Amino acid sequence: MALAKSIMFQGTSSNVGKSVLAAAFCRIFMQDGYKVAPFKAQNMALNSYVTKDGGEMGRAQVVQAEAAGVEPDVRMNPVLLKPTGNAASQVIVKGKAIGNYSAFKYHKDLNMSAVDAIEECYDWLADNHSIVVLEGAGSPAEVNLKDRDIVNMRMAKYASAPVILVADIDRGGALAAVVGTLELLDNWERQMIKGIIINKFRGDVKLLEPALDFLEEKTGIPVLGVVPYISDIQVPEEDSVCLQRENLNKSTNKRDDFLQVAVIGLPKLSNFTDFDCFALEPDVQLQYIRTREELGDPDLCIIPGSKNSIEDMKFLEKSGLADAIRGFTNSGGFVWGICGGYQMLGCKLTDAIGAEGKRGNIDGLNLLDISTVFAPEKTTCQVKGELMDDSGAALLSGCQGMNIEGYEIHMGNTSSVGNGAAVVKITERSGKSVEIKDGAVNAQGNVVGTYIHGIFDNDQLRHKVLNNLRQQKGWKPLNTRPISKVNQEKAYENLAKHVRSSVQLKKLYEIMEQK
Known part of the structure; x- marks a missing residue:
């Protein structure tokens, strides 16, 4: 011993x-x-x-x-x-x-x-x-x-x-x-x-x-x-499912002088720490929402990761949030999907092998020209890459060439069914050099999706995205913003x-x- x-x-x-x-x-x-x-x-x-x-x-x-x-x-x-x-x-x-x-x-x-x-x-x-x-x-x-x-x-x-x-x-x-x-x-x-x-x-x-x-x-x-x-x-508090649900139920009165970032509170939401970095920002109010009435008109709507994307897509449809998100994007609102949220932004999700527990398929939000098929092998890897040409996306304006780090955890393989631009060129996976395109942006440039968890922990990217949102509102950018690792220490x-x-x-x- x-x-x-x-x-x-x-x-x-x-x-x-x-x-x-x-x-x-x-x-x-x-x-x-x-x-x-x-x-x-x-x-x-x-x-x-x-x-x-x-x-x-x-x-x-x-x-x-x-x-x-x-x-x-x-x-x-x-x-x-x-x-x-x-x-x-x-x-x-x-x-x-x-x-x-x-x-x-x-x-x-x-x-x-x-x-x-x-x-x-x-x-x-x-x-x-x-x-x-x-x-x-x-x-x-x-x-x-x-x-x-x-x-x-x-x-x-x-x-x-x-x-x-x-x-x-x-x-x-x-x-x-x-x-x-x-x-x-x-x-x-x-x-x-x-x-x-x-x-x-x-x-x-x-x-x-x-x-x-x-x-x-x-x-x-x-x-x-x-x-x-x-x-x-x-x-981060004790990492349990019950705590996660308590966190999702917290709400605060909205402030007109803050950027509003709304995270969809999916029943099977995973990796909610992807968004802790927003709580550090001096001009951001982060809210988790569960109903179409709560969605309102945020500056950025995020569809997070999910342990069961098909079941959570059913939740979006049943709750009316799916229609609310579609209407929000059609009116020019900005949406970002991560992992399972990225999959739900696409045209269809297919699970013929029961990778998430039950076999089935479902239409997605149809906001990105992508389709996902679930596979038996799980992708788990740390990644490094760089932001690609933003194709005129206002949300990603000025982000081209930025280096980013994060990690992937997913069982689905997502492929393009149209001509949408990718978001990230992954150059390293689990320490090995690669050249893989990840994510998608819609033609209007207001819907973005990626498999990469922790992408907002990249300070340069997060700062630029938030200042782009400020510019959309006619606000001046903030030149001084917090550095995630410094704040964590x-x-x-x-x-x-x-x-x-x-x-x-x-x-x-x-x-x-x-x-």
């Missing part, structure tokens, strides 16, 4: 802030001179990322790796479940998709078979790092799943990782959640828990002290800290400072030494 120190963060439920706290400690330990790796045995998320070698992993562990200052590696998240429909997911093991499974079949027949791969991945990380920060999933006290749980206490025991139990006090009932969780655990599991962190606290901590004293006396476990609520954390540093000042770090290190 490897000699790396380890610590594990488990929660009283999903969405208590485990992922963000794990990222904070990855940065804190890095600041203290350790080589750190994050690890989550199994993650369920529609928000994923492609590594340099073409493997797919959960975005939350990518964030933690960035916080730790190390390259993301699929061994940090050996099992990824990407929901494709109700109670069904695509299963990805060590970065590669192995098929679609119902929740029942996965838990009954498959998940325990991944234990060897999970342990192999953990051992490699522990052999090559001085600290491994583990994250649990959901709650360790799910009695119906405990005997086949490969994420929480089984993993803590294998890694000899002391467990810190995290409770979200903002949602209420934090003390009851802690005591109830401990009550439902077996004796050996309770003994694994060495500390408690109360997260997302609002108010005067002195008023909470009697409750903390009670909690320590009741459980015999020290409270290591109370982390205040952060309203503008600028670090500041966010990690601020998060680490916030958490470091809120917890007994010396006590935490002592717990890690005692394992």
Whole structure:
């Protein structure tokens, strides 16, 4: 067994802030001179990322790796479940998709078979790092799943990782959640828990002290800290499907002095972090919309990636958003589709093999002269390229020749059925030189589509697109805009400072030494 120190963060439920706290400690330990790796045995998320070698992993562990200052590696998240429909997911093991499974079949027949791969991945990380920060999933006290749980206490025991139990006090009932969780655990599991962190606290901590004293006396476990609520954390929250839906339901009053960027809130929306960069911009208001009434008349409408493009296309038609988007573009509105959104902008989507779960085909929005046929093999690769001739597209004016980076995650092959211009010339895929045209622009120049995730994280492109939108409104361009990587580093540093000042770090290190 490897000699790396380890610590594990488990929660009283999903969405208590485990992922963000794990990222904070990855940065804190890095600041203290350790080589750190994050690890989550199994993650369920529609928000994923492609590594340099073409493997797919959960975005939350990518964030933690960035916080730790190390390259993301699929061994940090050996099992990824990407929901494709109700109670069904695509299963990805060590970065590669192995098929679609119902929740029942996965838990009954498959998940325990991944234990060897999970342990192999953990051992490699522990052999090559001085600290491994583990994250649990959901709650360790799910009695119906405990005997086949490969994420929480089984993993803590294998890694000899002391467990810190995290409770979200903002949602209420934090003390009851802690005591109830401990009550439902077996004796050996309770003994694994060495500390408690109360997260997302609002108010005067002195008023909470009697409750903390009670909690320590009741459980015999020290409270290591109370982390205040952060309203503008600028670090992606816990990467779960339920959180994604909560984010989609947030709305704000529109401001006339801001550019309005509307992202269609597809039921199977994936990789919503593609749009986090817009939240940094001083003149952009980002909204996720679910109804045709909410669409209104934004400056830019984005159709995002989808884990099930055909089902989400059906949603667009049924909700009336399809007609609203067509009307918006016909009146000159700007639309950009990414990955599944790019596929939906085309004429037809055909899945004859059930790649997305069910065989079928459907007409698209018919806004781009492209057609998509789904294939059994999944394309996962990092890419580099350059923007091509914009063919008069006002949205891309002045972007020709810009270098861009991003990544592809899709199972469809999209081909042109007309004479539309491409968007990007891909010059490198997974480190290999290529020359591949990607994406399409319509003849009017107001509809753009591409397979490339993370394309808006390219600061030069994003800045130019936003200033082009300002020009369309008769506004002056902004000459100073934020740099994504600089802002992200500041966010990690601020998060680490916030958490470091809120917890007994010396006590935490002592717990890690005692394992």
